[in-house]
Amino acid sequence: MILPAFVTAACLTISLLPQPSLSHGGYEYLHPLPGSTLVSPKTTIGMRSGKTTTPPNGTIKVVGSKSGDITDKGKVRVATDERTAIFQPKEPFRAGENVTVSVDSFSWSFTISEHPFVPNESTKPKDKKRRDKDKDNQRASDGEGAYPPPSFHTVPTDFPRYLITNSKAHDEARSADGDHPLYLFTASRFIAPYLMILTRDGRLVWWGRLEDGKEGMDFRPQLDGNLNVLVGSTYANDDPERKGIEIDDHYRVVGAHRPGHGYLTDEHHMDILEDERVLMCAFDRHVTDGRIHVLVQEIDKKGDVLFEWRSQDFLTGDDDPARDELFLDSYHINNCEYTPDRNNILISLRNANQIVMISRKDGSIQWQLGGTNSDFTFVNDPPETPFRSQHKPHMLDNGHILMWDNWGSSHLDERGYSRVVEYALDTDAMTATKVWEWRHPDSQGIAGCCGSVQRLGNGHTLIAHGGLPKNEHVPLTTEVDSDGAIVTELRPAPSSSRMRLYRAHLAPWRGHSTAPPRALLCAAKGEMATLHLSYNGVTGIKTWRVHGADTAGGLAELDEPSLLLEREKVDYEEIIPVNRLTGGRSERKVKYVRAVPVLADSTTLTPSDIITLSDSSALPCGCVGVDVGLEATHKSVIKKGKGKHKSADDAHLGALQCQAKCRKHDGCVMFVYHEDKGKCALHDRGAKVEGVHTVQRVISGPPSCH
Numbered sequence: 001m002i003l004p005a006f007v008t009a010a011c012l013t014i015s016l017l018p019q020p021s022l023s024h025g026g027y028e029y030l031h032p033l034p035g036s037t038l039v040s041p042k043t044t045i046g047m048r049s050g051k052t053t054t055p056p057n058g059t060i061k062v063v064g065s066k067s068g069d070i071t072d073k074g075k076v077r078v079a080t081d082e083r084t085a086i087f088q089p090k091e092p093f094r095a096g097e098n099v100t101v102s103v104d105s106f107s108w109s110f111t112i113s114e115h116p117f118v119p120n121e122s123t124k125p126k127d128k129k130r131r132d133k134d135k136d137n138q139r140a141s142d143g144e145g146a147y148p149p150p151s152f153h154t155v156p157t158d159f160p161r162y163l164i165t166n167s168k169a170h171d172e173a174r175s176a177d178g179d180h181p182l183y184l185f186t187a188s189r190f191i192a193p194y195l196m197i198l199t200r201d202g203r204l205v206w207w208g209r210l211e212d213g214k215e216g217m218d219f220r221p222q223l224d225g226n227l228n229v230l231v232g233s234t235y236a237n238d239d240p241e242r243k244g245i246e247i248d249d250h251y252r253v254v255g256a257h258r259p260g261h262g263y264l265t266d267e268h269h270m271d272i273l274e275d276e277r278v279l280m281c282a283f284d285r286h287v288t289d290g291r292i293h294v295l296v297q298e299i300d301k302k303g304d305v306l307f308e309w310r311s312q313d314f315l316t317g318d319d320d321p322a323r324d325e326l327f328l329d330s331y332h333i334n335n336c337e338y339t340p341d342r343n344n345i346l347i348s349l350r351n352a353n354q355i356v357m358i359s360r361k362d363g364s365i366q367w368q369l370g371g372t373n374s375d376f377t378f379v380n381d382p383p384e385t386p387f388r389s390q391h392k393p394h395m396l397d398n399g400h401i402l403m404w405d406n407w408g409s410s411h412l413d414e415r416g417y418s419r420v421v422e423y424a425l426d427t428d429a430m431t432a433t434k435v436w437e438w439r440h441p442d443s444q445g446i447a448g449c450c451g452s453v454q455r456l457g458n459g460h461t462l463i464a465h466g467g468l469p470k471n472e473h474v475p476l477t478t479e480v481d482s483d484g485a486i487v488t489e490l491r492p493a494p495s496s497s498r499m500r501l502y503r504a505h506l507a508p509w510r511g512h513s514t515a516p517p518r519a520l521l522c523a524a525k526g527e528m529a530t531l532h533l534s535y536n537g538v539t540g541i542k543t544w545r546v547h548g549a550d551t552a553g554g555l556a557e558l559d560e561p562s563l564l565l566e567r568e569k570v571d572y573e574e575i576i577p578v579n580r581l582t583g584g585r586s587e588r589k590v591k592y593v594r595a596v597p598v599l600a601d602s603t604t605l606t607p608s609d610i611i612t613l614s615d616s617s618a619l620p621c622g623c624v625g626v627d628v629g630l631e632a633t634h635k636s637v638i639k640k641g642k643g644k645h646k647s648a649d650d651a652h653l654g655a656l657q658c659q660a661k662c663r664k665h666d667g668c669v670m671f672v673y674h675e676d677k678g679k680c681a682l683h684d685r686g687a688k689v690e691g692v693h694t695v696q697r698v699i700s701g702p703p704s705c706h
Helices: 128-139 168-177 578-583 648-664
Strands: 029-031 045-048 060-064 074-078 084-089 098-103 106-111 162-166 182-189 194-199 204-209 214-221 227-233 243-247 253-257 264-272 278-284 293-299 305-310 333-338 344-349 354-359 365-370 377-379 391-395 401-405 419-426 431-438 452-455 461-464 477-480 486-492 500-508 518-523 530-534 541-549 563-568 574-577 592-599 625-629 637-642 670-674 679-683 693-701
Touching (some): 029 305, 045 305, 060 084, 168 486, 194 214, 204 693, 214 264, 214 500, 227 264, 243 264, 253 264, 278 333, 293 344, 344 391, 391 452, 401 452, 401 461, 452 500, 461 500, 518 625, 530 578, 530 592, 563 574, 563 578, 574 578, 648 679
Antiparallel strands (some): 060 098, 074 084, 182 214, 182 500, 194 204, 214 227, 243 253, 278 293, 293 305, 344 354, 354 365, 391 401, 401 419, 461 477, 477 486, 530 574, 541 563, 541 592, 625 693, 637 679, 670 693
16 A cells, blocks of 8 residues: 655655654654554554655555455555554454554564453442432531522522632732633532633632533643533543543534543543644553553544553553552553643653653653652652652643642651642753642641642642542632732532532633523512523623513613613622612613623623513522523423423513423423423433533423422
8 A cells, every 4th residue: 555645835745764863663653563562453553754855655564463464454544743644444453463564664563452442331320328418418508608609590509619718819810810811610529510610719600510420520721722621420430431522612512532542531631732633641441461551642633643652562661660569550640741842741640659751752751750760869858759649740831840749648657738749850960859839728638539730820829629528628729829828719618518629720711602691580489589690601791781671572672771770790690689670760661671791892792581570470599490401302201392482581481381380290300491492391200310411591490399
């Protein structure tokens, strides 16, 4: 088979003919490596010379000891980097066979794993004890100060609640952000699973609910302008369905990412670059030598594996930090990210207490920091084991290594706290000098799991403390200044005492929406109705304008005469008593209202639905939920049908009628009213709580409210 030429912008070609200055017969990168074993049957073959030359194209031949000559049964294509050639077999290789690849005068071989390459599909369900504890916590009293406050009714009732502490230094930092504020991205764990975007001072900006039994990890903006989150089953890191979900600035799912070659997605870290290349951690679950092996892959936007690094190829002999302590999860990769120059990749092996820097070009190990075979001598820190069970180690622009050092509970006799630690590396003297350390002044011990650390542009540091829900009383996040003084801190409220965060990240963001703003009219028993306004995920709103009229048609044009009030937006949700609207600016009768969000430059955004101001259309506060529910096609649906009210101004009435149907139907435990279509769906106990998740433009709830 003839290899294709690589055409560059200068109309030169990159040949796959051997280059004498490069290893492996002249190639800077070959995959699988010559002599490698336990290779996935689903592997592709990758070759990269690393130089731009103009010799004629080479030819490739691929022969398997069991498959035979498959050269003409596969395809060769040029990856999007215009430097890497990929051979894609039509069918997977056969178990245990030896494969020989020849390119002109150079050839190499590798061996396919003889063990069945099937992901372990077992998952650990959420146990009933945990679920019951969650319910008990939801009933606990938070007292004053918990956020979001109970008066917010466009936020789901099971949304996690937390306590916010801000210092004067926080106000100064927020002012310094100016027109480009930083937002905090994170996801709740061990309670109802929410993706969250908050302001720097902890106020809600956007929420998205995952199904119970799922968890979101490493939720943050990426360099391609989108968000990404790793989603899979809770308590099951071997979930074969785990993947990276890419979300655009309108909060629409626009892509999904998994490792190539049939490997399982690791739940810890994923980077997406400007050209849509993806760097991800992965692991090989089919165990052959008593442990789970780990991988790093770089995949282009078409799904081709441009780079693959496997622990079984490189962590061998003296380079293996777990050679003296063999157990199933000897490595436990929990981070893989580029160095600032993108020439290398840092890999964190939590259970080996080690950080490894590998070449992005050929995968070779550049150095190993920590663990039993560290290349560095530590200064200002214990020389034998300076850190343990680390999370989110990464290289700063100045070359320092910053990490969250969990330490772990099995060595409390040596140290009894988790910390942030920063090392300056001298790669000539091979020393790692501790230059900064921070521990929480009120620390009550070890964070046994998880956590992250981020150095901000103003010298502040953001810490997500991680932790496990049992007997670990740690904050959620802390921002500290360069002197270590606390600027902002979030802690779980009593009703969410089990909540922990795997990571947190501060970054700029501009959020938009495909849906209109949420306007909700609700009333608690015996109290006056209130209008609640929010626009989930939309940033930059300066004020809310509320218009009123005596007919719905009178709000088709939102002009100045219909304006009832304009209010500055100060939080996620604005609450307006109905008597503020019906009193109005004139003697006219106000029966309908509509809200419009306004940006700082006076640009008006999409208006809300028209809301009828009447007691009969007010929803019960704190009982029904908006924008959470079950899809109408869910298998638990026991009855579907259209409501009587399909027009926009009757959505509340339609939801109330849908709830009444649920109340009359034996076995109905949840109603879901789809506002746009006027459809009512009733769900039985098969729905449980596991299926509830974000569904835009729905109103849902139980059959009755007490």
